[in-house]
Amino acid sequence: MHERPWAWPLLVTLITLLSLGLRLHYVVHAQVLQPVYDQQHVRADGVEYYAYARNLVQHRTFSMAPESGAPPAADSFRDPGYPVFLAAWMATWPDWDPWYAAVLLSQAVLGGLTVPLGMMLARRWMPLPWLAAAGTLMALWPHSIAINSFILSESLVGFQTVAGLVWRGRALDAGRRTAAMGGTAVLAMAGMSNAVLMPAAAVAALWVAACRRINRQTALALLVFPFLLCAAWQARNALLVTSSRPPDGH
Known part of the structure; x- marks a missing residue:
């Protein structure tokens, strides 16, 4: 059956409006408990x-330590991407209400797209x-x-994964190798x-x-950003482990 030239653009537009509308409506009207203040007694990803x-905004330290009078100790329990996303909004709107609204609305947009x-x-x-x-x-x-x-990473990770695949494929x-490297960089992000997805960019390029x-040559070029990001993060973690070891004899 012959596809009409306007059918695909119209379909994408309608589905996009539906997807964005539902998600924005939900985050604007839903009341969801986010127990971020009771950090001494609540354990959750958020x-x-x-x-x-x-801690990134206030102390320039990647740490999940709760608020205290002492500077937080750096750690590597979580991957850095989503905390950096949250910290970017927090640096713009330090107060809870506007920060929380910005995070949810941006996640709704990412999920909708x-x-x-x-x-x-x-x-x-x-x-x-x-x-359809x-x-x-x-x-x-x-x-x-x-x-x-x-306050979970799924919206950001899902968007980056699909966007990276579409970008790289197109x-x-x-035949644009440099642009394809950009798509692989998004996958690496x-x-x-x-971290489960970190090998995905490399596996996709090899496949x-x-x-x-x-x-x-193109396959090797697509591996540049995944390698650099992973190597930089692993080097940081290795230095963190080395600096936390007690001196010999103690």
Whole structure:
């Protein structure tokens, strides 16, 4: 069946509006408990992410230590990507209310844009009716709507992963190696928020090379940013471990 030229742009526009509208409406009206203040008695991912962001802004230290009179000790329990995202908003709006609103609204936007990006990724192999069904399901999926109202990394990581794949795929299709490196950098940034994804950028580059879609030089170029980000973070952690060791004989 012949696809009308206006059908795909119209479909993406409608699904994007639906996806963004639902997520923004939810985060504006939902009341979600975020127990970030009671850090002595509550243990949750959101509490730790908030502590990292606060210590980054107030002490320039990556640490999940609770507030105290002493400078926090640096650690590496969490990956740095999402705390840096939170800290960027906190540096702009230090007070809780505007910071919290900025985080939730930005996560809703990221979550909403992940849906059309996912459709763009699937357009390679799915016909338009199936894309419409998949896009509608992604836009309406309850968990992907509700997750944006929590101080958790899923919204950021999901957006970066899908955006990086779409960016890299389109750049490779156009034969633009430098642009494809940008897409791989976005994938690597997703890995900096969830270390499980860090090998994904490298595996994806090697897989495309194995399928003979790119040559060896392009595959190596795509590995630059994942390697640099991972190496820099691991070097920081190695220095942290070395500096925390007691002197010999103690």
